[in-house]
Amino acid sequence: MVYEIQIILFYQRQFTLTSPKHVFQSALPAERGVSRCPVCKCLQSSVAGFVLENPGFSVAKSFFSYRRVRVCTGVSVMEWYAHKTLDNGVFWIQERFYESGNRANIWLIRGSHQDVVIDAGLGLRSLPDYISSKGLLGDDTKRKNPLLAIGTHVHFDHSGGLHQFQQVGVHKAEVDALANGDNFETVTWLSDREIVENPSPGWTARQYRVKAVQPTHILQEGDVINLGDRQLTVLHMPGHSRGSICLHDKDNKMLFSGDVVYDGSMIDWLPYSAIGDYVRSCERLVEMVDKEEVELVMPGHYNTFGAKRLHRLASSYISNAGTCHKVSTCAVKSVASLALRFSNSCSVC
Ligand SMILES: [Zn+2]
Numbered sequence: 001m002v003y004e005i006q007i008i009l010f011y012q013r014q015f016t017l018t019s020p021k022h023v024f025q026s027a028l029p030a031e032r033g034v035s036r037c038p039v040c041k042c043l044q045s046s047v048a049g050f051v052l053e054n055p056g057f058s059v060a061k062s063f064f065s066y067r068r069v070r071v072c073t074g075v076s077v078m079e080w081y082a083h084k085t086l087d088n089g090v091f092w093i094q095e096r097f098y099e100s101g102n103r104a105n106i107w108l109i110r111g112s113h114q115d116v117v118i119d120a121g122l123g124l125r126s127l128p129d130y131i132s133s134k135g136l137l138g139d140d141t142k143r144k145n146p147l148l149a150i151g152t153h154v155h156f157d158h159s160g161g162l163h164q165f166q167q168v169g170v171h172k173a174e175v176d177a178l179a180n181g182d183n184f185e186t187v188t189w190l191s192d193r194e195i196v197e198n199p200s201p202g203w204t205a206r207q208y209r210v211k212a213v214q215p216t217h218i219l220q221e222g223d224v225i226n227l228g229d230r231q232l233t234v235l236h237m238p239g240h241s242r243g244s245i246c247l248h249d250k251d252n253k254m255l256f257s258g259d260v261v262y263d264g265s266m267i268d269w270l271p272y273s274a275i276g277d278y279v280r281s282c283e284r285l286v287e288m289v290d291k292e293e294v295e296l297v298m299p300g301h302y303n304t305f306g307a308k309r310l311h312r313l314a315s316s317y318i319s320n321a322g323t324c325h326k327v328s329t330c331a332v333k334s335v336a337s338l339a340l341r342f343s344n345s346c347s348v349c
């Protein structure tokens with residue numbers, strides 16, 4: 001839908017009723033059809049509003065001037081996410097327009113009495129709305145509690161959407177960071193380049209913050225989350241962050257591993273990373289494979305993988321975590337901490 005507004009102005013300055021970044025001007029909007037805004041890259045499928053703009057003509061030349069404009073309203077919730085249905089009542093959800101290695105996997109597990117979402121992405125559009133609109137939740141009559149959202153840790157790519165849920169769980173070591181909206185500990189680091197379609201008009205990465213939310217569930221090692229026909233056991237696996245957890249579905253031999261392990265290089269140079277803890281967590285993962293407790297890993301990033309790959313990833317981290325690695329990581333960690341401190345103090349200005 002395009003509103004063509006004929007604007008009358010007599011002044012040299014520009015007037016704008018909505019963000020000028022979201023104005024798409026076209027000489028023949030109706031004929032050209034839907035295309036991409038060259039400035040803000042918004043989808044043109046959602047267009048509304050109008051703009052008052054001085055054409056910049058001289059008074060003598062034009063007292064009244066006409067402009068046809070398009071104003072984008074951003075990407076809808078349904079467009080923002082996409083999901084894939086896996087076996088065993090698990091849904092794999094992703095944020096389509098966050099094109100970055102930091103894009104986290106969102107796992108929705110349907111239980112007979114309780115549904116759980118593991119990690120919640122950036123939170124740029126409503127994840128609960130998407131989940132319910134797509135009919136991904138189980139039969140309401142058997143559910144006593146609302147959907148529970150668990151953060152495997154509070155890094156922004158996993159925790160940004162947690163504030164959208166009524167029930168939120170994180171490990172006790174990171175409760176304060178989430179409750180206070182501590183964007184240093186959430187390592188918030190987002191660029192306009194990574195968001196290839198704007199989620200809403202006027203949105204810029206610079207303004208992005210993880211919103212504070214008070215967790216309703218404070219998790220610790222050994223806690224069991226009962227979904228009715230399946231249980232998830234909380235495993236505290238610090239190293240990547242101090243409150244990192246894995247959720248273990250023992251009966252189905254599935255491990256939701258967050259950023260503790262995924263099929264890529266592990267990150268141990270963030271402000272609250274700790275190499276010694278990471279080694280111990282990896283030793284635990286190796287032990288779980290040896291005991292045949294895991295067959296499938298649903299990681300925080302990239303694709304799922306099996307027990308052999310888990311064993312190789314965890315054991316190669318352990319063998320590489322020597323003195324050399326510790327020294328180089330220490331330097332990287334200092335630079336990363338400074339950069340995060342700087343960017344997160346600037347973004348609130
Ligand atoms: Zn992380």
Ligand SMILES: [Zn+2]
Pocket residue numbers: 102104155157158259300301
């Ligand atoms: Zn992550």
